[in-house]
Amino acid sequence: MRSITYFFAFFIFALSACDSPNLKNTDDNKKFIIGKWHRFSIANGYSEFDIDSQYIVFYNQKVGRFGLRYKIENDSLRYLTNHYAAKITDYGDSVHLEGNDSTSATLYRFKEPDVPFKIIPEIKDTVLFATYVAGFNKRLMREFEMAGIKFSDGAENPGEPAYEELLKKSNHK
Numbered sequence: 001m002r003s004i005t006y007f008f009a010f011f012i013f014a015l016s017a018c019d020s021p022n023l024k025n026t027d028d029n030k031k032f033i034i035g036k037w038h039r040f041s042i043a044n045g046y047s048e049f050d051i052d053s054q055y056i057v058f059y060n061q062k063v064g065r066f067g068l069r070y071k072i073e074n075d076s077l078r079y080l081t082n083h084y085a086a087k088i089t090d091y092g093d094s095v096h097l098e099g100n101d102s103t104s105a106t107l108y109r110f111k112e113p114d115v116p117f118k119i120i121p122e123i124k125d126t127v128l129f130a131t132y133v134a135g136f137n138k139r140l141m142r143e144f145e146m147a148g149i150k151f152s153d154g155a156e157n158p159g160e161p162a163y164e165e166l167l168k169k170s171n172h173k
Contacts, residue, residue: 030072032090036115037107040143048136049107050117057117059136065120 030053037049047060056079057067069080077097078085086097086105094108120132 033072033077033088033095036110036117037095038110038139038143039105039107040147041105042147046140046143048115048117048139059117059120059132061140064124 033051034053035051037051038047039049040046045060045062047058049056049058051057051070054069055067056070057065059065068082071078071080072088075089076085076087084099084101086099089096089098092109094106097105097107099105115135117132120129123129
């Protein structure tokens with residue numbers, strides 16, 4: 001009888017030891033992704049992301065401001081209202097996402113702590129929105145220039161629109 005009790009106690013202890021917190025969806029495994037991020041690609045342009053414990057909110061010139069609820073499961077991020085999911089590789093100052101739609105993206109953490117992302121109002125004709133967009137355009141131009149894309153007034157290549165003209169045609173008017 002005593003050996004059955006010891007065996008039962010050992011069995012319960014062994015099961016609890018196998019219960020790894022890394023395999024669960026806890027708020028602790030979201031902490032590495034919470035913050036302000038940005039990414040740039042020639043195909044998709046420049047985007048900024050503000051990630052809290054529930055939402056990923058991003059802003060870019062193509063779609064404006066957009067937010068989605070998300071969940072972290074194991075080493076993957078999954079949107080709750082969208083079929084997108086991605087495996088996350090955390091590099092500290094950046095995260096790499098390999099999507100289930102054959103896409104990949106690298107998000108870089110902002111080094112400047114005061115990027116005013118949360119002040120982007122839903123209403124576009126406000127002073128706060130204009131202030132955010134002015135800073136966004138400066139950061140966007142810097143990313144294009146770092147990628148080797150030069151901006152001109154259109155005099156060098158008359159067939160191509162000047163960068164400032166492209167900004168005026170964007171969705172954030």
